Amino acid sequence: MRVLVTGGAGFIGSHYVRSLLSGAYPAYADAEVVVLDLLTYAGTLTNLAECEGNPRLRFVRGDIRDPRVVGEVMAGVDVVVHFAAESHVDRSIAGAADFVSTNVLGTQVLLQAALDHGVSRFVHVSTDEVYGSIDEGAWPETHPLEPNSPYSASKAASDLLARSYHRTHGLPVCITRCSNNYGPYQFPEKVIPLFVTNLLDGKKVPLYGDGLNVRDWLHVDDHCRGIQLVAEKGRDGEIYNIGGGTQLTNKELTLRLLEAVGADESMIEHVPDRKGHDRRYCVDWSKIANELGYTPRVPFDEGLAATVRWYAEHRDWWEPLKKRAT
Ligand code: NAD
Numbered sequence: 001m002r003v004l005v006t007g008g009a010g011f012i013g014s015h016y017v018r019s020l021l022s023g024a025y026p027a028y029a030d031a032e033v034v035v036l037d038l039l040t041y042a043g044t045l046t047n048l049a050e051c052e053g054n055p056r057l058r059f060v061r062g063d064i065r066d067p068r069v070v071g072e073v074m075a076g077v078d079v080v081v082h083f084a085a086e087s088h089v090d091r092s093i094a095g096a097a098d099f100v101s102t103n104v105l106g107t108q109v110l111l112q113a114a115l116d117h118g119v120s121r122f123v124h125v126s127t128d129e130v131y132g133s134i135d136e137g138a139w140p141e142t143h144p145l146e147p148n149s150p151y152s153a154s155k156a157a158s159d160l161l162a163r164s165y166h167r168t169h170g171l172p173v174c175i176t177r178c179s180n181n182y183g184p185y186q187f188p189e190k191v192i193p194l195f196v197t198n199l200l201d202g203k204k205v206p207l208y209g210d211g212l213n214v215r216d217w218l219h220v221d222d223h224c225r226g227i228q229l230v231a232e233k234g235r236d237g238e239i240y241n242i243g244g245g246t247q248l249t250n251k252e253l254t255l256r257l258l259e260a261v262g263a264d265e266s267m268i269e270h271v272p273d274r275k276g277h278d279r280r281y282c283v284d285w286s287k288i289a290n291e292l293g294y295t296p297r298v299p300f301d302e303g304l305a306a307t308v309r310w311y312a313e314h315r316d317w318w319e320p321l322k323k324r325a326t
Contacts, residue, residue, distance in 0.1 A: 001028065001030065001031045001032070001079065002031065002032045002033075002076050002077050002078055002079075003020070003028065003031050003032070003033050003077070003078065003079045003080075003081060004034045004036060004073060004074065004077040004079070004080045004119075005033055005034070005035050005036070005044070005081050006015055006036050006064055006080070006081070006082045006083055006084035006110065006303055007036075007037055007082070007083035007084030007085060008033070008036070008037055008048070008083065009035060009037040009039055009040075009043035009044060009045055009047050009059075009088070009184075009185060010025060010037070010042055010043045010046060010047070010061075010083060010084070010132045010187075011047075011181070011185050011186045011190075011299055012083055012125070012136050012181055012220055012223060012224065013035070013037070013083035013084070013222075014047035014048055014175075014185055014223045014227075015183065015184075015185065015220045015224050015226065016052065016081060016083070016302065016308055017033055017035060017057070017071075017223065018048070018050060018051060019221070019224055019228075020033060021033060021051050021056060021057060022252030023158075024225075024227045025232075027232050028228075030056075030100065031056070031079075032056050032057075032058070033040050033056055033057050033058070033114065033150065034058045034059075034060060034073055034077065035048070035057065035058070035059045035060065036060050036062055036064065036069070036084070037059070037060075037061065037075050038061065038062065038063045038064070038084070038300075039049050039061055040086075040158060041183055041187075041188050041324055042045050042086075042087065042088075043324060044287070044321065045053075045059070046083070046091075046317060047185050049138055049169070051155040051278075053307070054285060055063055055165065058299075059125055060072075060073050062085050062213075063106070063184075064082075064102065064106035064107070064109060064110055065101060065105050065106045066109070066230035067112070068111065068151070069114050070082065070109050070110055070113045070230070071116070071262050072109075072115060074113040074117045074119070075117060075119060075220075076117075077114075077119050077309075078119060078120050078121070079119065079120065079121040079122075079123070079167070080110065080114050080119055080121070080122045080123065080232055081123045081227060081231060082107065082110055082122065082124050082125055083125045083127065084102065084106060084189045084288070085102060085106075085125075085155070085158075086098050086099045086102050086103060086151070086154070087151070088187075088189055089129075089149045089151045089152070089274070090189075090274065091189075092149055092150035092151035092154070093149065093150065093274070093275055094100070094156070096151075097264070099150050099151055100150075100152075102154075103151075103157070103158050104154050104157045104158050104161065105154055105318035106130035106159050107124065107158035107161055107162065108158075109316065111161060111162060111171060111208055112165075114165075114171060114226065115165060115169050115171050117156075118226060119171075119172070120172055121172050121174070121231055122162070122171060122172060123172045123173075123174050123175075123176065123228060123230055123231050123234070123236075124158065124174070124175045124176070124228065125157050125178070126155050126158070126159050126176060126177045126178075126280050127152065127177055127178060127215075128144065128153050128177050128178060128179050128241065128243070128279065128282075128283045128312045129147060129148075129149070129151065129152035129155065129281065130145050130147050130155050130156040130159055131143050131144075131145065131146060131147075131177075131283075132145075132146030132147060132148055132281055133148060133278035133279045133280055133281070133291075134197075134264060134276065134281065134282055135280060136280075136281060137282070138243075138282040138284035139282065139283050140175070140241075140284045140287070141238075141239040141240065141241055141284075145159070145160075145289075148172050148278055149278070151214065152278075155177055157171075159168040159175050159177075159239075162175055163175065163237070166237040167237070168238060170193070170225070170235040170236075172237075173237060174230045174234035174235070174236070174238055174239075174240065175233075175239040175240070175252070175298060176226065176227055176230055176240050176241075177217035177219050177239060177240070177241050177242065177283065178217065178218065178223050178226065178241070178242040178243065178283075179215070179217070179243040179245055179281060179283055179322065180215045180216060180217050181217075181218055181219070181223050181280070182217050182218075182219060182220065182304065182307055183219055183221065183303070183307055184220075184307060184314070185317070186220075186225060186312075186320045187195065187325070188321055188322045188325065189287055191250070192217075192253070192257070192304075192307065193311060193318065194255045195200075195254065196257060196260075196261065196307070196311045197229050197322060198263040198309055198311075199258070199263050199267060200258065200261065200312060202310065204267050204268065204269040205254060205257070205268055205269065205273070206264070206269050206271040207251065207254055207268050207269065207270055207271065208248060208250065208271060208272075208273050208274050208277060209272070209273030209274070209277060210251075210268075210273075211249060211250045211251030211254065212251060212279075213249065213250050213277055213278065213287060214247055214248065214249070214279070214280040214281070214282070215248065215250070215280075215281055216243050216244075216246070216247045216248050216282055216283070217245045217246050217247075217248060217253070217280060217300060218242070218243060218244065218245030218296060218302075219245070219297075219298035219303040221297070222242075222245070222296040222297060222298055224246070225294070225315065226240070226242035226288060226294050227242070227299070229292040229293065229294050230288070233291075233292050234292065235291075238253050240287055240288040240291075240292070241283035241284060241286040241287065241288065242283070242284045242288060242294070243282070243283040243284075243296075244285050244295065244296040245287075245296060245300065246283065248299035253290075254268060255310070256304060257304075260305060260308040261308065261312075269313045272282040302323040
């Protein structure tokens with residue numbers, strides 16, 4: 001079996017590749033993995049360093065928007081797990097063009113190549129942000145798409161294209177929509193690694209607005225196990241929400257991070273709110289739990305403590321990336 005992983009040098013994609021190659025997914029124990037990644041500012045081969053020399057891994061530096069390179073890597077592929085995307089909301093507010101071209105056009109190029117090569121499963125990794133913002137309760141997969149940022153709008157557009165390739169052409173697509181992830185190897189512009197690395201450097205942490213925006217935090221390992229269940233057992237054309245993390249306001253999250261590094265509230269710098277900032281996200285993940293037996297495993301306190309420790313012990317990983325990003 002051959003699995004094509006797009007964006008496999010990014011945060012979540014590299015966790016998936018490391019897990020797969022280390023035998024965490026027994027059904028794919030012998031699978032060959034092809035990673036297609038452009039190595040934008042967000043992708044780095046150091047995320048795959050522990051897999052270096054593994055004969056089951058082939059890395060191809062290339063753009064998912066390029067039909068030639070996508071056609072070449074798609075040959076002989078059975079399963080596509082599509083992570084590659086522009087993923088940072090703040091960057092999409094500063095400039096949305098790359099989000100539209102990579103997330104929308106890039107996904108269409110992949111879907112077409114997957115169709116041309118007859119792949120048997122295409123997992124399109126999406127986000128709960130496509131649903132918009134919800135004051136109370138939780139979104140089922142049938143909720144209308146009401147994305148509010150250029151990032152989430154581009155992801156929603158890619159979800160609809162993925163759906164259309166199933167409905168029109170019968171491509172065996174599944175879509176996953178997950179809540180906020182945390183864990184090692186997350187690029188230090190996202191809130192948890194940004195705050196932890198700032199605090200490790202004795203710098204303040206910028207808290208948006210009143211700090212009361214709510215997010216559901218799920219460990220990246222739980223997200224990847226959910227994706228794997230969908231890859232193996234998901235029904236064609238179906239959407240699966242992935243959640244079950246811990247809901248916290250940004251203020252509560254910040255207080256936990258301050259405590260973890262032994263700092264106090266004087267390290268918070270209140271900054272103007274993000275434009276169009278979604279107030280609350282919350283997915284109903286009963287479908288993947290009931291149909292595929294998914295359940296999150298990593299308790300938040302343990303996962304967060306391990307994550308903070310990882311950043312403290314891996315300055316060599318994040319310092320160059322943080323310099324590159326500014
Ligand atoms: P990331 O930004 O860390 O990684 C993205 C990867 O895609 C990078 O390695 C980058 O080099 C690559 N890439 C970007 N443009 C490319 C292109 N044109 N061609 C080839 N490769 C390209 O992102 P992440 O946080 O790992 O997110 C992965 C996926 O999961 C995304 O699709 C995102 O929308 C989704 N998601 C993320 C979260 C989260 O909390 N981070 C939650 C739910 C869903």
